[in-house]
Amino acid sequence: MHPSLGYPPTSSATGLQQKPALHHREITLTGKKGQRIHDIWKRDSDTAARCIAEEKEYSKQRWDKSHLGPDFKEGDQVLVSTLNFKNLKGHKKMRDSFVGHFTITNLSGKNAVEVKLTEELKTQYSQ
Template sequence: MDLGDIHPAENSFKIMLYKARYHANRCMQNSFKYAKEQWDKSHKLPDFKVEDLVLVSTPSFNNIEGPKKLKASFEGPFMRRALHGPNAVQIELTDELMNRHPAFSLSLIKPYSSSDKDFFPLRNKTPHEIPPLEEGEEKKIVKVLKEKRTRNKKER
C-alpha cells in the first residue's frame, strides 16, 4: 500500500522537502566555495626549496636556556634538508636544538633573509650621521637624580 493513498498531502510534502533539501545543499556549496576563495586569497604556499636557509619559531621550545621573556622569537638560520608534503619540512638542527625532532610544520618556520655582502652585493650600508653640535652653545644640567625609587624602595 502506497502512502499517497493514505494521506493526500503527502505528495506536496515530498515536493516541499525536496525543495528545502535542494536549497540547503546549494547554500552549503556556496558557503564552501566562498570560504575556499577567502582562504586562498590570504594563504599561499611558501616557495621553499631544499637547502634554503630558514628560521624556526622558538616559543614552544622548553630546552632553550634563559628567561622566557629574553628568548628570541626565531632561532636560526638552519638549512632545510627535505620536504615532507606541502605542510612540513625537515631541518638540520644545531647546538641546543639537537635534541628536538627535526621535522617542523610550515607555520613554525619563516625564510631567512641575510644582510651578508655575499648574498646581497648591491646593498650599500649608509653610515648613521651624527647631527653637528653648534659651537658656543653651553650645555646646562637641568636636574641631577640623587636617588632612584624602585617599587617603593630608595636606592642611592
C-alpha cells in the first residue's frame, strides 16, 4: 500500500483497480481420464494462486522497505513543480521544472502542503 494514497502504486500508475481472480465453474468429467484432467487442473490452479499470493507479498515487502511517506513540517523549504503553471513565460522545454525554495505555511494532509508563492506564480490560482 502506498502510505499517502491508501492503495497499491500500480493502481495509481495505471488507473486500474486490481480485481480478484475469477473462479471457474466446476466441470463435470467422467471416467479416469476426466478425473486425471480435473486433478491436474486443480493442482495447477492451486499452484498459480499460491505463486500469485507469494509474489504479491514479496512486492509489498519490497515497496514498503524502500518507500517512506513524506515528513514535511511547517517552516520547511520545498521546491514547487512548474508542470501545471500556464502563466510562465518562455518555451515549455526551456523553463525550469521546479522553482523555489518556498516555505511551507500549512499542512493540508500527508501529501498536500500550502506554500507562500511569489507574485508571478500566485496568479495561477487566483483567477
